Amino acid sequence: MSGACVISLGSINVDFQVRTDRWPDAGETLLGHDFLMTGGGKGANVAILARRLGVPAMLIGRVGDDVLAGEALRPLREAGVDLEHVWKTTGWATAVSMIVVRPDGRKTIILAANANDSWPETDANAVAKVVNNAPSGSVLVVDLEVPRFIVRAAAEAARRRSLPVVLDPSPADRMEDDLYELIDVITPNPSEGRLLTGVGIESPDDAERAARTLLERGVPAVCQKLAGGGCMVVTEDGNHHVAAEDVDVVDTTGAGDAFAGAMGVALFEGQALVDAARFAVAAATAAVTTYGSQEAYPSRDELDRMLSRLPPIVSGDGR
DSSP states (O other): OOSOOEEEESOOEEEEEEEOSSOOOTTOOOOOEEEEEEEEOHHHHHHHHHHHTTOOEEEEEEEESSTHHHHHHHHHHHHTOEEEEEEEETTOOOEEEEEEEOTTSOEEEEEEOGGGGOOOTTHHHHHHHHHHTSOTTOEEEEESSSOHHHHHHHHHHHHHHTOOEEEEOOSGGGOOGGGGGGOSEEOOOHHHHHHHHSOOOSSHHHHHHHHHHHHTTTOSEEEEEOTTSOEEEEETTEEEEEOOOOOOOSOOTTHHHHHHHHHHHHHHTTOOHHHHHHHHHHHHHHHTTSSSSGGGOOOHHHHHHHHHHSOOOEEEEOO
């Protein structure tokens, strides 16, 4: 890619999704409806979101050598994502995510990581080279659904280039202490925030407390997401409660990826951190109003309309 872009490093899946009226009991066969097979994965979703918003995007990841690889990559190709650095792993299956969504929009996911975990050690150098060669002005967005040594290599290369790094710490049990100082913004959801800090996040005050624990580990900015939508943005200079619009939640699948992708887009466009967080909240809020993940991501006009409806930011002093 000749110009600056959002570089997304992370998982690439095929999602198999259904709706049910409730969670199934143990041993029960529960009938579902609204079956959806679509491209997914955190890395892929971030890249799709960037393209939906009109920003150039490059994806770094791995798929298998099976028929599902084409299904995973088709929407990315159609969206114009640069796939030069998506590699196929011989003898591995493409990752598959099996998703069940309840009427309240909450979901449960079983992920077979497959090719997402198939990176050889030598790929660390290849990934670092891609980031080293990225045009100035690019932004790196990463998740933890690929091996940690790959994430570390990319983040170190971005740090050498002074490229902003956004980390979605999912799954949180893969987070390592030496990553905090390599990233610029971390975006945990409430469950991830609790696992990383031990703080149960039931309120904005809880979110601020958890975020300050993460600041002490070396990350400059924390966007701690809240269960009902919105987030707390916390830096050494202060805290900012970015609330979400109250919407009818249809499906929360992929909302966190929309948040991370929109954060990357906003930083790419030069928005200040708090404005970028508001932009990300608007994207995530729009995403939960439609069934599916990539299918639900807003256009720029749709995101702007959601932005206009968000409540004002409430800011406080640093502590």
